[in-house]
Amino acid sequence: MKRIRGGVAAPRGFVAAGVTCGIKAAAKDLAILASEKPCVVAGVFTTNDVKAAPVQVTRARILRHGTAQAVVINSGNANCCTGKRGLGDAGRMAELCAKQLGVSHQEVLVASTGPIGKFLPMAKVEKGIAAAATELRKRGAADAAEAILTTDTVTKQIAITETVAGTEIRIGAMAKGAGMIEPNMATMLAFITTDAVITADALRASLKHAVDGSFNRITVDGDRSTNDMVIVLANGLAGNKEVWRGDDLERFQKALGFVCCELAKMIVRDGEGATKFVHVTVKGAPSARQAEVAARAVANSSLVKTALHGASPNWGRIMAALGYSGAKINPNRVDIYLGGIKVAARGQPADCDPARSGVAKALKRKEIQVLVDLNSGEFERTVWTCDFSAEYVAINV
Secondary structure (H helix, E strand, C coil), rough: EEEEEEEEEEEEEEEEEEEEECCCCCCCCEEECCCCCCCCEEEEEEECCCHHHHHHHHHHHHHHHEEEEEEEECCEEEECCHHHHHHHHHHHHHHHHHHCCCCHHHEEEEEEECCCCCCCHHHHHHHHHHHHHHCCEEEHHHHHHHHHCCCCCCCCEEEEEEECCCCCEEEEEEECCCCCCCCCCCCCEEEEEEEEEHHHHHHHHHHHHHCCCCCCCCCCCCCCCCCCCCEECCCCCCCCEECCCCHHHHHHHHHHHHHHHHHHHHHHHCCCCCHHHCEEEEEEEHHHHHHHHHHHHHHHHHHHHHHCCCCCCCHHHHHHHHHCCCCCCCHHHHHHEECCCCEEEEECCCCCHHHHCHHHHHHCCCCEEEEECCCCCCCCEEEEEEEEHHHHHHCCC
């Protein structure tokens, strides 16, 4: 596996563009991603019962057709809680894009991100789609990655090559997300492209596997969005032997999982107001589910996140989160490590002086390891999160 340049347009046959159309005050806010031929497509969507219009439209098209050739994305407006008009506007975006590209409107997917409860300014959107269609090119990936941002401070892109069935295939991707991030999808969009030849079933299974090990392992603030989606498009232009099972599928899944993990970590590092990247690992659990539930509770705890921001070795907050997590724990067996240093042993203070042990110094680093050993089994799970700062509050007032 090797990193390459080109982002979401790195795989053969893909082009992208990002333009400013006026949805946001003065920034790029509309992107198009397109393939020169129809693609096998798979998607994963928000689990929030309130689903934005573009989520409803795109999910239905993927379930109905299983193929797509383009995606049109706007930022600055979520097109959520906008009723029939919102659904019509999402469909209209696809129609406008399809007309510009000369493809069927059913082959165009739609995504939106931004404030909820506002109608799309369709006159601006129409002009933006027309402008973006004329700018489509291989080098347009960076502009597209910029155009999908909201409160993000940096773009999130990656591209790799891998050898599958004796042939070099490429995977490229872009994502956005900084706030309203919680496992089981969040305020995040991710668009992944590949030129691999792969069956629809294998692509769906690969995406689910990749998302479960990446985007569903991150949290910034515990809020679950209405607009989340991860889409993967495979146009088959690499010409490899079709991937559908065995070692070839395993290699593809590993590559796709790597891309998703890297994007997920980028999202956490760019969390709203974040100053620290935190690995929360729970091991020694009686089941994988118990480990994940416990890790999520710690990662989502506002008190834990503020303590980490202040470099406070207050491990009691971690114990409290474990206690209400729903995981079955015996507090008299729990060990806790901060920055690799044991601060709690069997649910009691460890023989450790925080002032002299290096704990305080470890908690001032930009990357922090929180390890909990339940000592009750052999399962382990990790969730990635960030700290809470005053800036997070300021951004979300």
